Amino acid sequence: LAPFYSAAHREAGGYWTENRQHMRVFYPLMGLSLGVVDVQRPQLYNAELLAEMASTAKNRAKRSVSNALCIERRAPLASARQAHTQVS
Structure with missing residues (x-):
């Protein structure tokens, strides 16, 4: 977001x-923090x-001091994987 502030404000x-x-x-200058869930x-x-x-x-993103992008990737639930395999 720095381009939206003057040089003096960025320096201060x-x-x-x-x-x-x-x-x-x-x-203080604003930052942008994004939390994303990656689900295939x-x-x-x-x-x-x-x-x-x-x-x-x-x-996790909000703990960052400046701009942040945090992507959460977890394996699906074992029970859901098993059910999906049985249906397919």
Whole structure:
């Protein structure tokens, strides 16, 4: 997101401005953190596992100091793999 800030703001690591209470405050530069779940065959995952994977990816990305992309890759549930194999 650096291109959206002036050189002076990038150098300072943020900018000073007035908040809603008319007090002067320093805001650090924003970053962008993404948590992604990589699922090749969605039918092999249940909602609980997908939610857990998304939460893990998001939390890992948010721990980063700057911009981050964290991709969570886990093998599907053994029971789902087995059921899919029996159906195929």
